[in-house]
Amino acid sequence: VIVASRPIHGAVATDHMVFHSRRKVANAFVPSAPQLHRAPTIAHFRRDGATTAASSASITSTTARLASFNAQDSTVAVVDEMPSALPPLKNHYYLLRHGQSTANVAGIISSARSLAGSTKHGLTLLGIEQGRDSAAPLVDMIAEDLNSDDNDGDSSVPKSTKQVYFYSSPFARAKETAEACLKGIAGNAEVAKKVQALGLTVNDDILLDEGLMERFFGRLDGKELATYAYVWPVDMFEPTHTAFDVESVAAVSTRIRSTLLNIDSQYEGGGNHIVLTSHADVLQITQVYAAGLGNVGKFSQYRFGNGEVRRMGREVSSLPEAVPLQPPKRGE
Numbered sequence: 567v568i569v570a571s572r573p574i575h576g577a578v579a580t581d582h583m584v585f586h587s588r589r590k591v592a593n594a595f596v597p598s599a600p601q602l603h604r605a606p607t608i609a610h611f612r613r614d615g616a617t618t619a620a621s622s623a624s625i626t627s628t629t630a631r632l633a634s635f636n637a638q639d640s641t642v643a644v645v646d647e648m649p650s651a652l653p654p655l656k657n658h659y660y661l662l663r664h665g666q667s668t669a670n671v672a673g674i675i676s677s678a679r680s681l682a683g684s685t686k687h688g689l690t691l692l693g694i695e696q697g698r699d700s701a702a703p704l705v706d707m708i709a710e711d712l713n714s715d716d717n718d719g720d721s722s723v724p725k726s727t728k729q730v731y732f733y734s735s736p737f738a739r740a741k742e743t744a745e746a747c748l749k750g751i752a753g754n755a756e757v758a759k760k761v762q763a764l765g766l767t768v769n770d771d772i773l774l775d776e777g778l779m780e781r782f783f784g785r786l787d788g789k790e791l792a793t794y795a796y797v798w799p800v801d802m803f804e805p806t807h808t809a810f811d812v813e814s815v816a817a818v819s820t821r822i823r824s825t826l827l828n829i830d831s832q833y834e835g836g837g838n839h840i841v842l843t844s845h846a847d848v849l850q851i852t853q854v855y856a857a858g859l860g861n862v863g864k865f866s867q868y869r870f871g872n873g874e875v876r877r878m879g880r881e882v883s884s885l886p887e888a889v890p891l892q893p894p895k896r897g898e
Contacts, residue, residue, distance in 0.1 A: 638811040639679055642782045646806055649820045652856050652880075654722045656836025658711050659826070659856075659878035661849045662700055662747060663870040665693030666897060667739035670872065673896035675794070677780045677787045681737050688738035689746070696873025697746025701757050704747065704875045708839050709764055711877075724837040730768040733829060734843040735778040743873065744772045744843040766839075777825030781818050781847040784811025791894045798866040798891060805863040815863050818848060819855045826856075842878075846870050857882050866891050872898060 636642035669676035669687040676687045689697065708730065715726050734744040748770050751757055761768060786793045797812050805815035829840060842852070850865040856878050859865075867888040870876070879885065 636782065636784065636808070636811055636813065638784045638787075639782060641679055642813050643817050643820065644808055645814065645816050645820050648805055648816045648862065649823045651858060652823055652826065654880075655826065655830045656724060657830055657833055657838045657840050658708070658723055658726070660704055660707060660839065660841045660875055661853060661870070661878050662704070662743065662841055662843045662875045663846055663849055663872060664689070664735075664737075664739040664743040664843065665696035665700075665746065665873040666690045667693055669739070670897050673791050675783050675787055675789055675791065676737075676739075677783045679779070679782065682776065682779060683736050683774075685738050689742045693739065693872065694742065694746050697743040698750035698753070700743070700747045700873045700875045701750030701754055704841065705751065705757055705760055705764075705766075707875070707877050708766065709760065711839070712764060724835060726839070727835070727837045728764065728766050728839075730766055730839045730841065731773070732769070732771075732841045732843065733773045733775050733778060735780065735845060735848070736774040736776060737780055737845070740778070740843045740845065741772060741774065744841070747841070747843070747875075748772075772843075775825060775829070777821050777828070778842060778844040778848060780845040781851075782813035784808070784813070786810050786812065791896065794894055801863040801866065802861065802891075803863065805861075815851055815865065818851045819862055822848065822852050822855065826852075841875075849876075853878060854885065856880060857885050859885065864888070 634644045636644055667676070667687050667689055670693075671690060681687060711723075712726055712728070732744045732748065734740045748768070751761060751768055752770075783789075783797070786796065796810060800807050800809060801815050805819075806817075808814050830836075842849070844852075846869060847865070849870050850868050851862060853876060854865045854868060855862050857880060859882055867890065868885055869889065869892075876886075877884070
């Protein structure tokens, strides 16, 4: 990536620099973004489809000073620094990326806040299958954590309650993945048998949390996946940048910090197993921030596949091997 000193025509980058890819200049396409609407507060989603309002946590953190609000959507915060490190948590966390969505197949960025609570860009049939298939590795990870408890591991998390809870982004593709995973736990005979043998209680209500929403891509929302190349390489150098009115890595980290602390505070004794169903950028930022990686802007080197689940580790050694930044492919 080459950083030049001339501004992009019609684009707004906070440092007034233009970002070039190796092959062509990122120039002229800056159409107006669609009108966006305020996202709903945290809602309690039941498998029968009923929703009830629940208490909502602020998506901003006192540890990252609020600078302003996004020009495309005033509900998206802009911060001028990364938040402080994530403190120890009392529960086990697992990160589940949504399965293949119709937006993945169309090859477009889908991040508008108006999608929260809607059915647009839900899962494909393959995506539903991927969600169900995530049940087995999820239960295997929980089993490993239970075994660590039994062997007096040095984890700061209290002894397991054997309670499993699902939280999800309010975007359809994430919520439908959480539903599919729950069906995979109950409907796969082998997985269900293991859950019973472990003595797990899997709560089948899904808590929708706006703090887990997709990273907002501003004026790139609705554009082809290739336009991620205008953002991800720059994230590595400046995690607070908001070029094209994108939500910065620092802003995502700030709301994730607040979200995790709020969820953790809901379970006084700790020791629960909490599944966070969300989106690629959000989960990749979450895993490297939680692990304490020095440069959270390198999150894109630790990409989640559709329907992939990972344990949220608290050390850099828990991260998978970094992979050089690759352009996303249609359908992923």
